[in-house]
Amino acid sequence: MKTTKKIVLNENDMPREWYNIVADMHTKPMPPLHPVTKQPLAPADLEPIFAKELIKQEVSSERWIEIPEEVRDLYRIYRPTPLVRASGLEKALDTPAKIYFKNESVSPVGSHKLNSAIPQAYYNKIEGITSITTETGAGQWGSAMSVACQHFGINLQVFMVKISYEQKPYRKSVMNTYGANVIASPSNLTEVGRRMQQQFPGTNGSLGMAISEAMELAMKDEKTKYTLGSVLNHVTLHQTIIGLEAEKQMEIAGDYPDVVIGCFGGGSNFSGIAFPFLRHKLTEGKDIRLIAVEPASCPKLTRGKFLYDYGDTEGFTPLLPMYTLGHNFEPAEIHAGGLRYHGAGTLVSQLRKDGLIEAEAIKQNETFEAGVLFARAEGIVPAPESTHAIAMTIREALKAKEEGKERVILFNLSGHGLIDMAAYDKYLSGSLSNYEVSDAEIEKSLAGLK
């Protein structure tokens, strides 16, 4: 009898609530501070920027938060996603480890980002918002918001980091096809954009700048709000649907993970897969490891500092308690655009500080080597971001082999790479950068922050 390759849930088995880990955290996260007064933020301070219901979720300590019927409806376009036994990879590694992955790449935009884009657009819609602004780096979040806003009849303006806008024209085409308006950032549309262009002539742009621009437009207009695709508590909340489904699926498979692995940018896909499992560690002392994997070129969790920092370049966002490389940190141009962000979300940062999750930084060549091995073994070309999780999975599987131990590994395949093939080209031709940021750079970027 063959082992099942994919564990597939019915639509009716899709979770009806998201899981809020704040309810179970032993040390509660420190409060965000007002960017100007530096005093703890009142929820109302966020109302010029975010939909009210999203603010409520941002500060909630309820354990379970209901997923609205309209959101579940749209989730059904691609959810529940399959849990897949990576039997091809196991064979290629000749490991006694059992490897599973949650396949979020089956989403029509190719990544997990729709999980939060849909509820964010929905809550804005029911609060009467007609326009949304957001930013995007590699383009995954912008594509997801484009689908969601199109569905709910909301105008969307996406500030796309200039270098990605130029180097990845097809990501822009995807957003245009879904009906969104895409602007290269920094732009002339905003004061901050104009200032950035004067201050840094010929700049490539950055996520931090794009966030500042998108926020400026939202702050200026009552019917316009802003959305963010990672870092914040409500985003990680929405993403827990990944891990909640995976839990049910692992139960059907008759296994329980010893280790859960996700790549790490701001925390959205890592938290999504990890928090529902971490819950049992927090509440029942379950012996399980959670590993966040970041690029060696942007290693906030492993080499950054835990302190209050801004989420954007201009300092429009609240000050958040986070592991950070400094909000002026300019990550090297690696291909995992979704991992090029200076800070980690508040929840992950606190959990890391408390020793409840692990973190590893991996250089680009090892991640692409893992990506190619995975593509050949499992038939799916992974997104450059996801190759970080795969590289870590391979390390763990080889360790299990060395130790002669059966170990159950679960990782999140956050997306596919079919739209990012330039990266694979470079890897296969041996011209990929293997950059690791120096201590001096990190120190310089963190100087002046406390």
Add this chain to the structure above:
Amino acid sequence: MKTTKKIVLNENDMPREWYNIVADMHTKPMPPLHPVTKQPLAPADLEPIFAKELIKQEVSSERWIEIPEEVRDLYRIYRPTPLVRASGLEKALDTPAKIYFKNESVSPVGSHKLNSAIPQAYYNKIEGITSITTETGAGQWGSAMSVACQHFGINLQVFMVKISYEQKPYRKSVMNTYGANVIASPSNLTEVGRRMQQQFPGTNGSLGMAISEAMELAMKDEKTKYTLGSVLNHVTLHQTIIGLEAEKQMEIAGDYPDVVIGCFGGGSNFSGIAFPFLRHKLTEGKDIRLIAVEPASCPKLTRGKFLYDYGDTEGFTPLLPMYTLGHNFEPAEIHAGGLRYHGAGTLVSQLRKDGLIEAEAIKQNETFEAGVLFARAEGIVPAPESTHAIAMTIREALKAKEEGKERVILFNLSGHGLIDMAAYDKYLSGSLSNYEVSDAEIEKSLAGLK
């Protein structure tokens, strides 16, 4: 109570046999002829080119042919694929029609082509073949063969039509990532390639030329065989898994299609979705329409002639009885590369001749208009090829609305378009060609054929 969005089958419900429509055809297809002697072909004549088991399938009249366990195993990477209720599209069209689509875009290479690539690589493997040659236009078939050959440890050389090789570098990267060797065609590797370059200096290449090159290498070496991704009987046989799954899923949905629609290049995805339903028309007189949709720039089924023609430019292939525009026909450069082929497969051609299936030709702008509407309504950017099926679906849905009739429409979403966004760019900027081939061109291309 919400209607289910997706009908998902378990792996165990995946069909165990392919359906061979030859068994049920009222008029059996005419035999292929030897390219040189012009006498009916003996199966053994194909042995220098194809694996023996595939030849057996090519000439079989058995109704059901077992799917080998190893093939089913690999199918499980992405199969069974979902059947989706296009509720968003229905709403956008305000139609009383119920629209369903079979979502073959969830395959890791983004299209239905793996359905035949896997068995073709498998049968070659068990017959001791170590190298395979093939051709690819848009790159879908080449990508699928790359995955399959990698799995079975077979070397693969893909002759890629030169203009696609240059215009779609990322398709090449996908094949390279899966471990295949990709050559721009016409190349210097083969006699026919060198001759073509002399004869047509600066040529863009064509599928016909690429097939000739791939076949030449296979004919020269005993351990090397050739594979084709469409047109032939054994390819359409493998693709019937699409329709067989869809039949089970429609039953679960409690509906039966009045009309089944697929885009049409050589016949692989159309036959795949249509033949299992056509079976009930042939055997029980079931009232059901099957519509093949081709581009107005390459309309063999609607404006070609039914006669014996070659499948390639050089005349290496057997002469097949087919609707054709002539094997020297050079289709205009539309974006649906998979539909740019001069001839229709033998089985579809005979069924069309007997009035058992319908055909329509649609111009490029209407198809992309349909594609954008679908992307916005259903969240999935369709492949340029698949937009032809969607355009026809919309015509039928609007007709149902005009007539005030509830009608059940099923179409095949053969692939997604995330890797073909240049086409959408052109459409959105209004610079897409809306070319329709002239009668004079078709006459000229058919001159000399009988």
